[in-house]
Amino acid sequence: MTIHDREPIIDCDLHQTTRSPKDLYPYLPRAYQERIDLFGTGLSQRVGYPNGGDRGSRADAWPEDGGPAGSNLDLMRQQHLDRYNVEYGLLLGQEYRPVSTLPDTDYANALARAYNDWMIEHWIEQDERLKGAAIIATQEPRLAAQEIRRIGSHDGIIGVLVANGARYPYGQRFYDPIFEACVELDLPFVLHTGSEGAGMNGQPTPVGYPSYYIELRQGRALAYQSHLASMVFEGLFERYPTLKVVFVEGGFTWLPTYLWRLDSDWKALGRETPWVKRPPSEYVYEHCRFTTQPMESPDNKQDLLKVLEWGRAEQTLLFASDYPHFDFDSPETSLPPLPDTMRRRVYSETARELFKLTARDRVVESAAD
Amino acid sequence: MNRHVVARLREFPPGSRRIVDVAGRSIGVFNIKGEFVALRSSCPHQGAPLCLGIVLGRTVSTKPFEVTYVDDQQVIKCPWHGWEFDIRTGRSVFNPHRVRVRSYDVTIEPDDTLEADDPSVETFNVTVEDGLVVLHV
Numbered sequence: 439m440t441i442h443d444r445e446p447i448i449d450c451d452l453h454q455t456t457r458s459p460k461d462l463y464p465y466l467p468r469a470y471q472e473r474i475d476l477f478g479t480g481l482s483q484r485v486g487y488p489n490g491g492d493r494g495s496r497a498d499a500w501p502e503d504g505g506p507a508g509s510n511l512d513l514m515r516q517q518h519l520d521r522y523n524v525e526y527g528l529l530l531g532q533e534y535r536p537v538s539t540l541p542d543t544d545y546a547n548a549l550a551r552a553y554n555d556w557m558i559e560h561w562i563e564q565d566e567r568l569k570g571a572a573i574i575a576t577q578e579p580r581l582a583a584q585e586i587r588r589i590g591s592h593d594g595i596i597g598v599l600v601a602n603g604a605r606y607p608y609g610q611r612f613y614d615p616i617f618e619a620c621v622e623l624d625l626p627f628v629l630h631t632g633s634e635g636a637g638m639n640g641q642p643t644p645v646g647y648p649s650y651y652i653e654l655r656q657g658r659a660l661a662y663q664s665h666l667a668s669m670v671f672e673g674l675f676e677r678y679p680t681l682k683v684v685f686v687e688g689g690f691t692w693l694p695t696y697l698w699r700l701d702s703d704w705k706a707l708g709r710e711t712p713w714v715k716r717p718p719s720e721y722v723y724e725h726c727r728f729t730t731q732p733m734e735s736p737d738n739k740q741d742l743l744k745v746l747e748w749g750r751a752e753q754t755l756l757f758a759s760d761y762p763h764f765d766f767d768s769p770e771t772s773l774p775p776l777p778d779t780m781r782r783r784v785y786s787e788t789a790r791e792l793f794k795l796t797a798r799d800r801v802v803e804s805a806a807d
Numbered sequence: 808m809n810r811h812v813v814a815r816l817r818e819f820p821p822g823s824r825r826i827v828d829v830a831g832r833s834i835g836v837f838n839i840k841g842e843f844v845a846l847r848s849s850c851p852h853q854g855a856p857l858c859l860g861i862v863l864g865r866t867v868s869t870k871p872f873e874v875t876y877v878d879d880q881q882v883i884k885c886p887w888h889g890w891e892f893d894i895r896t897g898r899s900v901f902n903p904h905r906v907r908v909r910s911y912d913v914t915i916e917p918d919d920t921l922e923a924d925d926p927s928v929e930t931f932n933v934t935v936e937d938g939l940v941v942l943h944v
Contacts, residue, residue: 611872672871673870673871673872676870676871677870677871704901705852705888705890705899705901705902706888706889706890707889708891708900708901709866709891709900710866712865712866712867712868712874713868713870713871713872713873717901
């Protein structure tokens with residue numbers, strides 16, 4: 439066991455899905471309903487790559503009602519929220535996250551709006567443990583900002599969600615209206631792996647399209663590193679001193695050594711970007727958070743402790759399970775036993791502070807009490 | 808403190824430098840627009856011959872994307888990795904309080920040797936042009 443009995447867990451990566459696009463129709467203009475009836479949503483996560491597990495998810499997470507994994511709240515409660523005594527779970531959707539890869543800006547925005555409304559009504563308002571990050575379409579950042587302001591003050595919306603795959607690195611000024619809205623509403627900007635190489639996005643790795651899904655997955659960290667460097671050197675955190683950014687499902691163990699590299703290069707090359715006043719690592723440690731899943735499993739799990747320490751896990755790392763996806767990390771077995779303070783920080787405290795969540799009464803009372 | 812004559816002033820014009828070995832140390836002496844400064848020629852990073860680096864100004868910024876070029880010829884950039892130091896103080900640009908190289912005093916002194924070489928001259932006025940560049944280590 440790596441999480442102690444009855445200690446709180448805030449799970450920063452849960453995936454809920456629609457049963458079909460028709461679930462969004464009550465929130466979607468008629469013209470787009472017809473478009474989807476005739477041509478489908480046009481969204482793709484993977485540009486033809488396969489995935490793992492059973493259609494990307496745990497084979498045991500497919501509900502008996504015939505819907506896809508992640509579409510049934512009761513099953514999510516039973517298999518995950520109740521099973522692991524999850525205090526809060528952050529819903530990061532699935533099939534609508536790639537809206538920013540679509541050529542039609544207004545259609546993409548309509549999908550994002552519909553998804554956000556559906557998530558609030560059918561998930562967040564159905565279980566007080568569930569919170570969500572609002573999807574935005576980044577093609578036209580001013581419209582994305584409107585959506586953030588429309589939806590962002592709802593109690594259940596605790597972040598703004600985009601995909602890792604993008605047309606431009608996220609530090610660039612193109613996105614400023616989005617960051618202005620995030621700061622105004624005090625919502626962290628959340629990146630989730632996906633959309634690399636999809637739709638209008640550039641190729642998924644710096645060397646093109648790899649042949650296999652197992653290779654594609656390794657591009658996540660490269661993309662996250664590119665976004666991180668962009669945010670630091672474009673002065674994003676100088677321009678938005680209260681902005682917080684969360685990097686979900688792109689790994690953590692690369693972080694400390696990558697920051698060593700950024701700091702070294704900054705000493706030598708800082709004259710190009712003199713508005714970057716402090717070593718890059720200081721901005722990242724102050725403003726950025728990372729999730730655990732998929733955590734590496736070295737032969738000696740204790741080796742992870744050293745890396746967690748290097749990456750200041752007590753400050754930077756948030757637990758995430760990725761339920762119901764096939765590469766789910768169990769709260770009980772995915773991490774080595776952590777020192778007490780680090781364990782509490784990683785499993786709940788850092789997320790509670792970041793997302794300003796009030797502590798809930800424990801769902802499961804101790805039998806000894 | 809030892810005194811080392813580096814050159815005659817007239818042979819050391821603005822914009823030029825001399826690298827001298829003194830007491831086993833390599834030291835760079837620079838004429839920056841008529842002001843003489845000296846630095847240990849060893850970068851604290853990886854020991855590169857710092858004083859062979861290019862001399863330039865530095866960039867400063869009060870807000871992102873705005874750059875001002877200041878302190879022209881007051882910064883030396885290490886020839887290997889580019890760490891930058893204030894050529895007058897030896898303090899690094901990126902961490903002036905903790906990363907620095909040793910700097911030394913340089914003075915201009917009367918050229919006594921001229922007097923010794925030519926004892927028949929009864930009066931001798933020292934001018935800047937005929938002084939000696941002296942490094943104090």
